[in-house]
Amino acid sequence: MTAAEPVYRLGEFHSLNAAGRRFLYLVPAGAIFELDDAAAALLDSVGGGATRAELLRRLEARGIAEAEDLIEELRAARAIVTGDEPADDPAAPPEDFPLQTLVMNLTNQCNLSCQYCYEFGEDKVATPQGKPKFMDLETAKSSVDFLLEQSAGRRAVHITFFGGETLMNFPLLKQVVAYANDRAARQGRTIDFSLTTNATLLTPAIIGFLSENRIGVTVSMDGPPELHDKLRVFANGRGSYDIIAPRVRELIARHRTRPITARVTLTRGVTDVIRIFRHLKQDLGFHEVGFAPVTTSPDRLYAIGDRGMDGVLDQFHTLAEEWHQYALRGQMHGFSNVSDTIAELVQGVNKSHPCGAALGLVGVGPSGDIAPCHRFVDSDTHALGHISRGIDRAKQRDFLSRGHISAKYDCRSCWARPLCAGGCHHEAFVRYGDTGHPNLHYCGWIRDWTETCLKIYCSLSAQNPEFLDRFAERKALS
Amino acid sequence: MRAVNRKARRIENQIDASRDEAFALQNPQGGGQQRPHVPMGCSLSFSPGWEVDSAGGTSGLCQPVERDIYDCYVTCFWPAQVPDHLNNYPDWAAKCAAATKDWRNLDLVFP
Numbered sequence: 001m002t003a004a005e006p007v008y009r010l011g012e013f014h015s016l017n018a019a020g021r022r023f024l025y026l027v028p029a030g031a032i033f034e035l036d037d038a039a040a041a042l043l044d045s046v047g048g049g050a051t052r053a054e055l056l057r058r059l060e061a062r063g064i065a066e067a068e069d070l071i072e073e074l075r076a077a078r079a080i081v082t083g084d085e086p087a088d089d090p091a092a093p094p095e096d097f098p099l100q101t102l103v104m105n106l107t108n109q110c111n112l113s114c115q116y117c118y119e120f121g122e123d124k125v126a127t128p129q130g131k132p133k134f135m136d137l138e139t140a141k142s143s144v145d146f147l148l149e150q151s152a153g154r155r156a157v158h159i160t161f162f163g164g165e166t167l168m169n170f171p172l173l174k175q176v177v178a179y180a181n182d183r184a185a186r187q188g189r190t191i192d193f194s195l196t197t198n199a200t201l202l203t204p205a206i207i208g209f210l211s212e213n214r215i216g217v218t219v220s221m222d223g224p225p226e227l228h229d230k231l232r233v234f235a236n237g238r239g240s241y242d243i244i245a246p247r248v249r250e251l252i253a254r255h256r257t258r259p260i261t262a263r264v265t266l267t268r269g270v271t272d273v274i275r276i277f278r279h280l281k282q283d284l285g286f287h288e289v290g291f292a293p294v295t296t297s298p299d300r301l302y303a304i305g306d307r308g309m310d311g312v313l314d315q316f317h318t319l320a321e322e323w324h325q326y327a328l329r330g331q332m333h334g335f336s337n338v339s340d341t342i343a344e345l346v347q348g349v350n351k352s353h354p355c356g357a358a359l360g361l362v363g364v365g366p367s368g369d370i371a372p373c374h375r376f377v378d379s380d381t382h383a384l385g386h387i388s389r390g391i392d393r394a395k396q397r398d399f400l401s402r403g404h405i406s407a408k409y410d411c412r413s414c415w416a417r418p419l420c421a422g423g424c425h426h427e428a429f430v431r432y433g434d435t436g437h438p439n440l441h442y443c444g445w446i447r448d449w450t451e452t453c454l455k456i457y458c459s460l461s462a463q464n465p466e467f468l469d470r471f472a473e474r475k476a477l478s
Numbered sequence: 479m480r481a482v483n484r485k486a487r488r489i490e491n492q493i494d495a496s497r498d499e500a501f502a503l504q505n506p507q508g509g510g511q512q513r514p515h516v517p518m519g520c521s522l523s524f525s526p527g528w529e530v531d532s533a534g535g536t537s538g539l540c541q542p543v544e545r546d547i548y549d550c551y552v553t554c555f556w557p558a559q560v561p562d563h564l565n566n567y568p569d570w571a572a573k574c575a576a577a578t579k580d581w582r583n584l585d586l587v588f589p
Contacts, residue, residue, distance in 0.1 A: 349485075
């Protein structure tokens with residue numbers, strides 16, 4: 001008996017054109033190749049499947065020389081396959097995966113009452129009853145020690161301060177920075193810091209401290225007054241724009257050591273992406289502006305809905321094309337949503353999990369409870385242990401195994417899965433009641449957006465490749 | 479194909495490396511001094527070792543012991559049982575064309 005001759009078929013990839021050239025995005029590797037004429041001819045010759053002899057004949061007819069090598073090359077890259085290759089899901093990360101980032105929720109209190117807040121809004125997962133409202137110094141110190149101990153092997157680690165409103169516990173923040181710097185220095189390591197704030201409590205002294213200590217700042221802000229004030233309000237319903245605008249201007253003027261970022265939450269009626277971007281970037285002077293649709297169950301009044309989201313995407317495309325034109329001239333544009341995706345494409349990530357939650361990153365609440373990330377802080381259901389006892393490995397395993405890409409059946413055939421991996425665990429929980437559920441409500445948008453960013457990437461790789469190098473060090477999981 | 483991101487470059491390097499490997503096997507004299515050849519071993523070809531069947535004989539084995547001599551001697555290097563054909567005793571079985579008939583011509587060696 002002789003074995004049947006292997007039949008070559010197309011591997012799993014997404015093909016696209018940019019700058020007049022053909023590119024392949026190989027799934028699940030996350031690799032991007034530009035096709036030359038010969039490789040393109042080979043892929044076009046495979047059709048519904050062909051034996052080696054048939055392939056060679058078809059290529060010869062197209063005048064392609066050295067077809068044997070070409071077949072081997074494309075087969076090794078899995079652009080073509082014969083069906084006997086092993087399946088290659090990203091492996092589960094090792095259990096002792098070292099921490100990189102700790103998000104410290106200094107307080108769960110806030111001076112604003114944004115309806116959509118995932119910490120205290122209608123879809124909240126937090127159960128703060130009976131727990132401390134402010135983190136104390138002991139818990140904070142233990143958290144720093146925990147981070148340094150659990151990140152062995154990493155020279156530089158990161159602490160993000162979060163809330164509630166972070167600056168409501170600024171005295172603790174100062175103490176933590178001093179303590180953490182001292183601890184890290186003794187081990188010959190470094191810690192860098194960032195924080196997210198609503199900017200209402202910024203003072204010249206605080207701004208001075210943030211700049212001196214190179215603390216990265218993200219301001220939650222939704223645009224010009226009439227949009228920002230819709231949901232970002234004080235408890236009495238008054239908008240917060242007038243309070244924060246002068247403070248933000250001063251922050252941007254005086255904090256010169258790190259780029260200052262705005263983070264916009266899009267909701268129903270707050271979808272004017274381009275106007276928001278122009279205001280935050282040009283009028284206020286933020287270095288970067290990033291957008292995310294609100295995380296919510298679909299029936300909330302502020303949920304955007306499919307049609308609203310399509311409008312958002314249209315405007316994303318306009319800004320993305322601007323970003324592209326800036327990049328061709330070697331300039332930074334400031335639309336973070338493109339920059340972040342480009343940074344991941346530079347590496348060619350193929351994620352086992354959508355983000356670093358419960359892996360390289362954990363959140364710690366005021367009570368010392370450890371959560372997969374800041375979005376789950378203070379939730380009893382999702383707690384992964386306590387800072388005094390460390391991470392509960394069984395709970396962590398459960399969280400990670402449910403969030404692993406191989407556990408998400410719907411993602412199996414999606415070409416965007418190396419980057420998306422099913423999407424935010426928290427969003428999935430709010431929508432579907434399961435952190436491991438793929439976020440099926442935005443698959444179409446994710447593929448559309450990934451395609452847009454891929455095209456920009458491919459175009460730049462042909463026309464201004466040096467520009468892409470600037471993103472090589474940008475954190476892949478932001 | 480031209481690699482345009484880091485992952486693609488890693489795949490490219492891997493392909494290049496595997497080409498070099500194939501080249502090295504085809505040209506054993508090419509790469510400077512020739513080093514002893516150490517095969518992967520019979521564990522990969524799933525031949526039985528020196529064994530007896532349930533009755534204490536060899537007839538019930540899927541491969542008779544006489545065949546095993548050559549499994550260990552020619553295709554493999556199993557120093558516990560047979561001389562090393564590849565590096566030190568290339569002529570050990572020279573007078574033994576058929577093991578079932580000529581096995582008496584296989585002699586001991588004294589390293």
